Amino acid sequence: MLDNKGQIRIIEAFLAISVMFSALVLTTPMSSMPDLEKQGTLKKLGTQVLIELDNNGTLGKQIQSGNWTGLRQSLDLLLPLGVFYNLTVYDENMQRVNTQEVVNSNQQGLEAVGIQYLCVTQNSDTRFYTILLQLAWPG
Amino acid sequence: MDKKQNSGQVILIAVLAMALILLSAQVYVFEVQMSAVNLNSNPLNDYLFAIKLGSRNVVVGSIANASGGGSRTVLMANLEKWVALVEKQNQFGRTALNYTVEETAPYSSGIWLFWGANGFGVASAFAHFTLNLSDREVDADLSYLINVTTTLTVEGTYRTIKADEKQVNVTVNLLNEDKPALAGQVTLYYRVLDSWLVPNASNNCAVTDYGNGTYRASFHANIPSQTVEVSVRVQDQRAIFVQANATCSQI
Numbered sequence: 001m002l003d004n005k006g007q008i009r010i011i012e013a014f015l016a017i018s019v020m021f022s023a024l025v026l027t028t029p030m031s032s033m034p035d036l037e038k039q040g041t042l043k044k045l046g047t048q049v050l051i052e053l054d055n056n057g058t059l060g061k062q063i064q065s066g067n068w069t070g071l072r073q074s075l076d077l078l079l080p081l082g083v084f085y086n087l088t089v090y091d092e093n094m095q096r097v098n099t100q101e102v103v104n105s106n107q108q109g110l111e112a113v114g115i116q117y118l119c120v121t122q123n124s125d126t127r128f129y130t131i132l133l134q135l136a137w138p139g
Numbered sequence: 140m141d142k143k144q145n146s147g148q149v150i151l152i153a154v155l156a157m158a159l160i161l162l163s164a165q166v167y168v169f170e171v172q173m174s175a176v177n178l179n180s181n182p183l184n185d186y187l188f189a190i191k192l193g194s195r196n197v198v199v200g201s202i203a204n205a206s207g208g209g210s211r212t213v214l215m216a217n218l219e220k221w222v223a224l225v226e227k228q229n230q231f232g233r234t235a236l237n238y239t240v241e242e243t244a245p246y247s248s249g250i251w252l253f254w255g256a257n258g259f260g261v262a263s264a265f266a267h268f269t270l271n272l273s274d275r276e277v278d279a280d281l282s283y284l285i286n287v288t289t290t291l292t293v294e295g296t297y298r299t300i301k302a303d304e305k306q307v308n309v310t311v312n313l314l315n316e317d318k319p320a321l322a323g324q325v326t327l328y329y330r331v332l333d334s335w336l337v338p339n340a341s342n343n344c345a346v347t348d349y350g351n352g353t354y355r356a357s358f359h360a361n362i363p364s365q366t367v368e369v370s371v372r373v374q375d376q377r378a379i380f381v382q383a384n385a386t387c388s389q390i
Contacts, residue, residue, distance in 0.1 A: 008147065009147060012147040012148075012150065012151055015151060016150065016151055016154040019151075019154055019155055019158050020154060020157075020158055022158075023158035023159075023161055023162050026162065040182070043182060044182055044185065047182065047185040047186070047189065048185060050189070051185065051188060051189055051192065054189070054192055054193075054196075055192060057196070057377075060196065092220070092224070116228070116230065117189060118189065118190075118193050118224055118225065118228070119193070119196075120193045120196035120197050120200065120221065121196065121200060122196045122199045122200055122203075122377055122378075123200055123203055123377075123378050124200060124203035124204035124207050124209065124378055125200075125204070126196075126197060126200035126201060126204065126213075126217045128220055128221065128224055130224070
């Protein structure tokens with residue numbers, strides 16, 4: 001009887017480990033986007049975030065006033081946690097406009113997607129900008 | 140029977156419960172992140188929407204410029220730039236964007252500015268667009284109109300308090316595309332002989348903002364004439380300027 005008790009304990013321990021392991025295995029794919037759709041999903045995400053910012057004129061205002069900190073904060077609010085971004089703004093002559101990096105993390109080594117977006121300011125001094133937003137998801 | 144034999148089962152149940160808690164926490168975090176955006180949208184629809192949004196911003200900026208004293212040709216000049224920029228895009232194949240500005244009266248070069256003396260003022264810009272996208276997979280045509288209109292109506296009444304002193308009440312209504320809109324700046328003037336004056340604290344001027352595009356100003360002023368004329372100049376929140384003059388009726 002004493003011998004059997006030890007075996008049951010070992011079986012219980014195995015069961016416990018397998019439950020923990022299967023929980024991790026099951027949840028890991030859920031917390032990251034499917035690889036095949038990752039690029040498309042990131043592109044949609046980036047486009048919608050830029051449209052959201054542009055819809056009320058915020059995007060153009062922040063670029064024209066050089067409010068790069070505000071733009072970074074807006075992107076931090078609108079993009080899901082864990083998505084890395086790097087935004088660059090170009091003027092009509094494709095000269096870089098942003099004097100500061102609008103980036104939340106180093107994307108080196110990650111597979112990134114690029115979204116090109118045209119932005120027009122809503123004020124009387126109409127300016128045209130081309131925005132390149134790079135997004136990466138490490139999951 | 141033995142506490143010892145049951146303790147393994149308790150541990151197992153505890154592990155299971157912990158695993159479920161971990162799982163549900165991760166599912167919750169995932170759902171919250173994904174609900175921030177609508178990922179069911181079509182990228183082509185997003186692209187078309189972005190082009191329409193840009194077109195609208197061009198029209199808004201142009202009427203803001205023209206109403207603030209800029210040239211009437213600014214709309215066409217800005218649209219030329221916008222079309223050139225859009226046609227450089229090739230995310231969905233070749234993009235062709237064409238525009239025509241409204242020329243039917245009262246519009247001219249797509250712009251209508253009217254500062255009336257009857258309490259009505261308008262600043263409007265109107266353009267028609269056609270967008271064509273073509274490549275091996277997509278062939279889309281889209282026609283749309285952009286009409287950006289800021290309308291101002293002014294009504295005034297006055298009553299004589301004594302001699303030349305009058306109490307004047309002015310009601311201002313501001314509309315963007317026929318919907319009530321908030322003003323960025325409102326300036327009220329009243330006429331004394333050939334001068335236009337701004338009522339201030341010495342005139343006991345009080346302005347009420349009803350929060351729905353309606354503003355009411357009340358002030359006292361010495362106006363020798365029996366005709367009380369007021370002028371209201373408004374800049375809406377899109378920086379579009381509009382003005383209207385009105386003759387107040389006596390009550």
